[in-house]
Amino acid sequence: MAEPDIVASLPEALAASLEGRIQSARIVKGRAMIVLDVAGLDTDERARIEADLKAALSPRADVDEVRVIQTAQRTARRIIAVGSGKGGVGKSTLAANLAIALKRAGHKVGLVDADIYGPSQPLILDTRDAKPEARDSKLIPVESRFGVPVLSMGHLAKPGQAIAWRGPMAGNALSQLIDAHWGETDILIVDLPPGTGDVQLTMLQKFKPAGAVLVSTPQDLALIDAVRAGHLFDQASVPVIGLVENMAGYVCPHCGEVSDPFGAGGVEAAATKLDLPFLGRIPLALEIREGGDAGDPPAAGDGIHAKSFAAIAEKLSRWLAANG
The missing domain is CATH 3.40.50.300 (P-loop containing nucleotide triphosphate hydrolases)
Incomplete structure (x- = not known):
């Protein structure tokens, strides 16, 4: 689950564009881990979103590293x-x-x-x-x-x-x-x-x-x-x-x-x-x-x-x- 504080700290426009896509957002020992559903997005869109998330979360005092994990279901298996x-x-x-x-x-x-x-x-x-x-x-x-x-x-x-x-x-x-x-x-x-x-x-x-x-x-x-x-x-x-x-x-x-x-x-x-x-x-x-x-x-x-x-x-x- 996403921690509300992390999502609330995102710029309003970015948070709105990611509504329904953030599967998990946590900060553990200085590492921010964002799990993002990128199904239907092209490569440029995925890269832009990842860059925006890192830019938004890196300035936080409790964050030393930002990792964005992109997931998309490829197959029914x-x-x-x-x-x-x-x-x-x-x-x-x-x-x-x-x-x-x-x-x-x-x-x-x-x-x-x-x-x-x-x-x-x-x-x-x-x-x-x-x-x-x-x-x-x-x-x-x-x-x-x-x-x-x-x-x-x-x-x-x-x-x-x-x-x-x-x-x-x-x-x-x-x-x-x-x-x-x-x-x-x-x-x-x-x-x-x-x-x-x-x-x-x-x-x-x-x-x-x-x-x-x-x-x-x-x-x-x-x-x-x-x-x-x-x-x-x-x-x-x-x-x-x-x-x-x-x-x-x-x-x-x-x-x-x-x-x-x-x-x-x-x-x-x-x-x-x-x-x-x-x-x-x-x-x-x-x-x-x-x-x-x-x-x-x-x-x-x-x-x-x-x-x-x-x-x-x-x-x-x-x-x-x-x-x-």
Whole structure:
């Protein structure tokens, strides 16, 4: 929601021209974040409005930076962002297995690997050797053997090639992946890179997600970063569907004893504190790691770990049905 004080401080003519377009306006720690619906406006109009907003808000004593996030609904399909504030928490594994579980539940699902600098979905979904074709200047997604079409920079770059791009280039790459020929796909899972940088801002500016799923391991350090990622979605008026606790408990294959090398219950406690749904736990299991490395995600099978991902997918399905 827009804070009345921010809108009231805008010049009268500017505020009138933006009536109904300001989706969110907040100031947090000196950063003014304005989420603006720019549907139907051309490039020059969007640039002018952004410049006018920055000129109007920058002189405020409580504002050090002004960010204008422009959103416009491009397609009827809904985008679900899978994010975290920190790398190494299993976000890509969750995104791939969640997409497969949703597919098995009857949804038409596609997967975008938006981790431009460290793409991993070609490995997880066993599509490393596939190269997407193009039609009408748009990419055609690669079909995985799990029934989930996927696009990743890993399909476009040479194997092992380091991608050293500045923010605008990474943003343009993300746009090409999302603006592809997704056909009848009605849900697009987007595996975001860790953090709250340029790729995330491009996502919010050009393709407003229907919701976001946040994943974290239980320890405090990862949770702090996950909460930070949640604040970015909140500022852009993107609902956080819920939190997932990954690497939650390890069962010794020899004695059966359960240990918690990363702690236990931290994500569920954080969800309760933040008044957000807790979607479930994924254990720290060798089978999940081996399945990802071998291009054989456990969600595609019928084992106990497939059930963990299916349970999270069911909660997401219910959210989608309730927020259609």
